[in-house]
Amino acid sequence: GRLPEVKTVAYAESHDQALVGDKTIAFRLMDKEMYFHMDRASENLLIDRGMALHKMIRLMTIATGGQAYLNFMGNEFGHPEWIDFPREGNGWSYAHARRQWSLAHDGLLRYGLLGAFDRAMIALVREYDVLRSGYPWLLLTDERNKTQVFEHAGLLFVFNWHPAASIPDYELPVREAGCYVPVLTTDDPRFGGAGRIDLRGEHFSRPAGGGGEPRIRIYNTSRTATVFRRK
CATH class of the missing domain: 2.60.40.1180 (Golgi alpha-mannosidase II)
Structure with missing residues (x-):
């Protein structure tokens, strides 16, 4: 719970969850199926489940969590992989030092559908001033x-x-x-x-x-x- 006088930032995904080799929410939900069945022509029950829950998790978080909402590193379109900056532990690799915006912009993939939901969700929350309306x-x-x-x-x-x-x-x-x-x-x-x-x-x-x-x-x-x- 959260105290009325304490302002809270809510998030579904954060630095600690999606950095340094851990799995993003989308990858936890859909795992390796994301690499093979995120095209819009595929029919895959695991992808359908993951897509549905990813949207629900974000909407529940923003609708109940606090006075502000934090997005993180591609969560708005279901980023499949962690973000990891070059460091000694990974041999100073740049392999994961990027957000894959191209996935969200590819009309043949489903990431853009998750991104479209995020834009609609944010627009609704702003229109009705949900984050400044106290408790649900x-x-x-x-x-x-x-x-x-x-x-x-x-x-x-x-x-x-x-x-x-x-x-x-x-x-x-x-x-x-x-x-x-x-x-x-x-x-x-x-x-x-x-x-x-x-x-x-x-x-x-x-x-x-x-x-x-x-x-x-x-x-x-x-x-x-x-x-x-x-x-």
Whole structure:
């Protein structure tokens, strides 16, 4: 946890994780498959899983972590290898003393899709001033379906970490009654997703029994994070 009076910089990946021979988050998720199946024509379950989780990890971090967000050395597009400066321990080698921007700019590879998500994520956080909006408000922790729901800066964040369970008409609480529409989803084909979320969808709240929080129903898709706003 973090104290209210202590300003915090949140990050998914840092100097200690991605330097001096360690693995980047993307490489931990996808390992050597990154060298063979990051082209957009490939079909590979490990790559699909890694891409989905890489986006979710970054969105969870920026949405809950603190008052600032730190990106590091290509994390925004899933840099495959560590960064290592020339030093005595590696024979003064320059082999890993670079960020491979060419991967993100190659339209045949999937790195650009991860980069496109990062730009959309940052734009959303800036538009709604998420980093200056205090703590998120936890609405639901569903262990069985591996789903977390919270509100932050007036936005509704839904994370389904389950590897397989996609649930139609999934009911979840919201803080205010109204119509909720998706504004960002990790499952968008623009970001390498499967396109299961209808970005034109409208989700009207209904009163909860017993006078509790109002509730909406959504298609809760596996390994997906979706952000909604109230119209």
